[in-house]
Amino acid sequence: MASTAVANPVGSIDRSAVERIVRQVALEYLGRGKDGKTPELVVQASSRHMHVSREDMDVLFGPGTELTYDRDLYQPGNFASKETVTIVGPRNRLISNLRILGPMRKQSQVELAFTDAIMLGFKDIPVRLSGDLKGTPGTVIIGPKGVVELKEGLIRAAIHVHMSPADAELYGVVQSDRMKLRIGGPAGLTFNNVYVRIAPTSRLNVHMDTDEANACGLHLTKEIELFK
Amino acid sequence: MASTAVANPVGSIDRSAVERIVRQVALEYLGRGKDGKTPELVVQASSRHMHVSREDMDVLFGPGTELTYDRDLYQPGNFASKETVTIVGPRNRLISNLRILGPMRKQSQVELAFTDAIMLGFKDIPVRLSGDLKGTPGTVIIGPKGVVELKEGLIRAAIHVHMSPADAELYGVVQSDRMKLRIGGPAGLTFNNVYVRIAPTSRLNVHMDTDEANACGLHLTKEIELFK
Numbered sequence: 001m002a003s004t005a006v007a008n009p010v011g012s013i014d015r016s017a018v019e020r021i022v023r024q025v026a027l028e029y030l031g032r033g034k035d036g037k038t039p040e041l042v043v044q045a046s047s048r049h050m051h052v053s054r055e056d057m058d059v060l061f062g063p064g065t066e067l068t069y070d071r072d073l074y075q076p077g078n079f080a081s082k083e084t085v086t087i088v089g090p091r092n093r094l095i096s097n098l099r100i101l102g103p104m105r106k107q108s109q110v111e112l113a114f115t116d117a118i119m120l121g122f123k124d125i126p127v128r129l130s131g132d133l134k135g136t137p138g139t140v141i142i143g144p145k146g147v148v149e150l151k152e153g154l155i156r157a158a159i160h161v162h163m164s165p166a167d168a169e170l171y172g173v174v175q176s177d178r179m180k181l182r183i184g185g186p187a188g189l190t191f192n193n194v195y196v197r198i199a200p201t202s203r204l205n206v207h208m209d210t211d212e213a214n215a216c217g218l219h220l221t222k223e224i225e226l227f228k
Numbered sequence: 229m230a231s232t233a234v235a236n237p238v239g240s241i242d243r244s245a246v247e248r249i250v251r252q253v254a255l256e257y258l259g260r261g262k263d264g265k266t267p268e269l270v271v272q273a274s275s276r277h278m279h280v281s282r283e284d285m286d287v288l289f290g291p292g293t294e295l296t297y298d299r300d301l302y303q304p305g306n307f308a309s310k311e312t313v314t315i316v317g318p319r320n321r322l323i324s325n326l327r328i329l330g331p332m333r334k335q336s337q338v339e340l341a342f343t344d345a346i347m348l349g350f351k352d353i354p355v356r357l358s359g360d361l362k363g364t365p366g367t368v369i370i371g372p373k374g375v376v377e378l379k380e381g382l383i384r385a386a387i388h389v390h391m392s393p394a395d396a397e398l399y400g401v402v403q404s405d406r407m408k409l410r411i412g413g414p415a416g417l418t419f420n421n422v423y424v425r426i427a428p429t430s431r432l433n434v435h436m437d438t439d440e441a442n443a444c445g446l447h448l449t450k451e452i453e454l455f456k
Contacts, residue, residue, distance in 0.1 A: 114442040115343060127414035127445065158414065182420070186355035186386065187440075190418040192410070212415075214342040215443030217355065 039167060041226055042074055043181070043206040045213030046157065048112045049099045050085060050141070051130075056108045056150075060085060060143025067102040075162055076201050077103065088140040089120030107131070108150055110139060111157045113209040128155040129195055157209060160195040161226065162202040172228060174198070181206055183216040184223025194226070267395060269454055270302055271409070271434040273441030274385065276340045277327045278313060278369070279358075284336045284378070288313060288371025295330040303390055304429050305331065316368040317348030335359070336378055338367060339385045341437040356383040357423055385437060388423040389454065390430040400456060402426070409434055411444040412451025422454070 057065060067081035083100045087110060095116060109130065117125040126136055133153050141148045161179060163171070173179060177196040183189055194206065206226065213219070285293060295309035311328045315338060323344060337358065345353040354364055361381050369376045389407060391399070401407060405424040411417055422434065434454065441447070 114445065115439075118442075124447065156415070186421070187384070188420045189440075190420055192416045192418055193414065211343075211439060211442040212417075214346075214439040217342065219352065 039170070039204050041161075041204050041206065041224065043183075043208070043218065043224055044074060045210050045218055046111065046207050047099070047210055048095070048110075048116045049080075049101050050087075050111070051105045051109045052083075052100050053106060053108045054104050056141070056148045057104060059146040059148050060141060062145045065145075067100060067104065069102070073101065074203060074205050076203065079103075083143075086142040087120065088142065089117075089122055091121045093119070093121040095120055105131075107133060107153060108141070108148070109133060109153045109155065110141075110150070111155055111209070113211040114156055115211050117154075117156065122154075125154055125156045127158050129158050129160065129197075130155075157207065158195055159191050159193065159206065159208045159212060160197050162197050162199070162205045162207070164202050164204070165198055165200060167202075167204045168196065168198045171196075171226070177228070180227055182223075182225040182227070183218060183221055184225075185217050185221030187215065187217040188221070188223075189216050267398070267432050269432050269434065269452065271411075271436070271446065271452055272302065273438050273446055274339065274435050275327070275438055276323070276338075276344045277329050278315075278339070279333045279337045280311075280328050281334060281336045282332050284369070284376045285332060287374040287376050288369060290373045293373075295328060295332065297330070301329065302431060302433050304431065307331075311371075314370040315348065316370065317345075317350055319349045321347070321349040323348055333359075335361060335381060336369070336376070337361060337381045337383065338369075338378070339383055339437070341439040342384055343439050345382075345384065350382075353382055353384050355386050357386050357388065357425075358383075385435065386423055387419050387421065387434065387436045387440060388425050390425050390427070390433045390435070392430050392432070393426055393428060395430075395432045396424065396426045399424075399454070405456070408455055410451075410453040410455070411446060411449055412453075413445050413449035415443065415445040416449070416451075417444050 052060065061083060067083055070080045070082045072079050079102045081100045081102045084097045085100065086094055086096045087098055088094055112125060122137065128136060133155065136152045137154045138150045138152050139154050141150055168174065171179070173196045175196060175198050179194045179196060181191040181194045191212065280288065289311060295311055298308045298310045300307050307330045309328045309330045312325045313328065314322055314324045315326055316322055340353060350365065356364060361383065364380045365382045366378045366380050367382050369378055396402065399407070401424045403424060403426050407422045407424055409419040409422045419440070
């Protein structure tokens with residue numbers, strides 16, 4: 001062990017380090033159902049992001065502007081856009097470079113992990129399904145062309161599984177059922193409230209947030225099991 | 229929704245915001261065993277911290293210096309000290325104000341959540357029980373009087389439960405068994421690998437890291453169940 005005199009060991013964490021905490025590259029892992037017959041399952045960690053309404057897009061990026069396609073997401077028709085915004089929380093704390101996912105929606109919505117919410121100055125944010133925004137906190141959103149004061153729409157997305165009606169039949173579940181997702185490995189755990197979301201075009205796909213992915217060490221395991 | 233022209237909406241996240249991400253106040257919650265007969269269980273989120281050896285203390289704070297008592301921890305004889313250090317990760321990223329917990333140990337050890345490890349520039353750190361440090365990564369530690377190059381000792385602490393031999397008998401477990409810990413609530417989940425650590429003086433007490441606490445919304449729930 002080396003010893004050196006250090007007068008004033010004060011360090012600072014640079015901006016890029018902060019960004020990395022919560023914008024880890026989406027992780028994708030495969031698992032199979034308990035019976036071995038169920039289809040391939042992709043489990044992904046969703047980093048914080050935003051969905052934007054037509055009305056708010058007009059304010060943030062200019063009237064009539066469209067989201068710029070950047071890359072496809074796993075669910076058909078969904079994409080990451082090139083557009084980002086800054087959101088402002090209590091006591092003027094900011095999160096910059098918040099990615100907007102397309103296509104546009106009826107109501108704007110910001111999805112954060114709990115860690116993000118703490119960073120932004122919230123003491124808590126509600127765990128909700130996408131689109132279930134009534135009574136959720138708001139935030140100020142800053143775009144290149146204007147500012148939107150979102151009255152509600154800030155949520156921690158509940159862990160959920162997208163699936164087709166055929167997948168649902170295989171698993172024996174219906175819309176809004178809760179399933180369990182077991183993640184193996186050294187930090188293994190079982191998510192007990194995985195909401196079932198069925199749509200004709202959906203691919204079998206679990207979305208969790210970065211807190212959940214970090215807690216279970218999603219990057220470390222190939223042992224994944226979705227069951228009723 | 230208000231609209232205002234904003235020329236250059238660039239924000240920065242200040243240092244204190246970063247600190248809050250990972251230094252949330254330790255959370256304490258009570259739960260009972262499945263049978264209702266088991267003793268009161270305290271579940272705590274451990275923020276990142278360090279344990280220091282006598283040898284490293286000499287280098288970091290000066291020969292013969294002692295840790296300064298700040299407050300008791302739940303486990304008898306353990307305490308938070310007033311001393312803090314800065315640790316340096318890959319690519320010279322820093323975490324400052326890392327608290328040292330006392331008493332001193334045979335070997336220095338740094339316990340981080342996975343989020344902390346990412347922030348520090350590590351791609352991963354191993355999940356280990358305290359003291360099981362062989363083959364773990366090292367880090368540079370900066371104290372007011374000197375610098376220690378720790379060759380190994382950086383871990384993500386495996387979730388574990390401290391208990392007395394009497395508690396162990398009640399639960400029907402022995403040293404190094406794994407138990408399950410179910411956390412209810414909207415982000416409810418079950419930790420499947422809770423290591424049993426039995427010692428005569430231990431109080432019944434689960435320690436998880438901040439990633440695990442944030443993932444399960446430990447602050448939101450009173451529904452906690454520890455079982456075999």
